[in-house]
Amino acid sequence: MQNIKRIAGEIARASVPIVVVHGAGSFGHPQAKKYHIQQNPGTEGLVKTHRAVLELNTVFVEALQKEGFAATGIHPLDCLLAKRSVVKRWGVEIIERMVDFGVTPVIHGDVVMDTANGISVISGDQILTYLAKKLDVAVIGAGTAVDGVLDENGRTIPCITPSNFKEVSDYIRGSTDDDVTGGMxxxxxxxxxxxxxxxxxxxxxxxxxxxxxxxxxGEDICATRISGAK
Ligand SMILES: Nc1ncnc2c1ncn2[C@@H]1O[C@H](COP(=O)(O)OP(=O)(O)O)[C@@H](O)[C@H]1O
Ligand SMILES: [Mg+2]
Known part of the structure; x- marks a missing residue:
């Protein structure tokens, strides 16, 4: 929670228009696992998982509001339709208009309605990439709790591309934390x-x-760039 407050402060200090996407962390993954959302979706799992991630979203929204942002939560369960765990339909014009109006949308990974599976989990990572394609954004950053993608010696891999992915693929694994969406x-x-x-x-x-x-x-940081360059 302290981290969220600090991050909200840093976003404020950078003073750039932003769309915030966060994952579920310990708010959502344990519930999704407990109720077997991916294998055996039911209403209790939907309600409990969604509620957990909403709690985290509220913390983020309030932290940003304290920093002076007109932040508001956007909840994929209410507006996004998936098919086989992939985003199928989502009218993002609302988000564009919010940003133009000066609002800071705070969106999260969520359990959503799925036309094939009943419900499914859509990760913050999927939300991020979907929005990156639809919105006109200058930079896309995925903040996590490690120094980017690490090689077998724990060193940050500076750049991953479709052509070098095979070389590094073996040591990019899931998460050591509870994570139902594939970790790193x-x-x-x-x-x-x-x-x-x-x-x-x-x-x-x-x-x-x-x-x-x-x-x-735009400062230089130790990180992994994911690029399409050949
Ligand atoms: N090669 C790797 N480099 C970095 N992290 C890795 C790697 N392989 C597996 N991981 C795991 O993936 C985790 C990051 O994924 P995840 O827990 O899903 O983070 P987030 O909550 O930011 O989505 C790391 O904390 C680490 O446990
Ligand atoms: Mg994750």
Whole structure:
């Protein structure tokens, strides 16, 4: 929670228009796992998982409001339709208009209605890549709790592209935390798809003080760039 407040402060200091997307962390993944949302979706799992992630969203929204942002939560369950765990339909014009109007949307990974599976989990990583394709954004950053994507010696891989992915793929794995959306591997695969459509992104450590500020200010940071370059 302290981290969220710090990050909200750093976003304010950078003073740039922003769309915030966050994952569920310990708010949502344990519930999605407990209720077997992916294998055996039911209403109790939907309600409990959604509620957990809403709590986290409220913390983020309030932290940004305290920093002076007109922040408001956007909840995928209410507006996004998936098919087989992939975003199928989502009218993002509302988000564009909010940003133009000076509002800061704070969107999150969520359990959503799914035309094939009943319900499914859509990760913050999927939300990020979907929006990156639809909105006109200058930079895309994925803040996580490690120094980007690490190699077998724990060193940050500076750049991952479709052509070097095979070389590094073996040591990009899931998460050691409760995570139902693929951990670092899920993140990199999502961002590689985005890179293939020509949109670069950066994975950096948002757990370290000042990193979000530096990223938003265009400063050089230790991070992994996900690029479509051959
Ligand atoms: N090669 C790797 N480099 C960095 N993290 C990795 C790697 N392989 C697996 N991981 C795991 O993935 C985690 C990051 O994914 P995740 O927990 O889903 O983060 P987030 O909550 O930011 O989505 C790391 O904390 C680490 O446990
Ligand atoms: Mg994750």
């Amino acid at each position: 591997r899920g993140k990199v695969l999502e961002l590689l798809k985005l890179a293939e459509s020509g949109i670069e992104s950066v994975i950096f450590n948002a757990d370290l003080s000042n990193m979000v500020f530096k990223f938003l200010s």
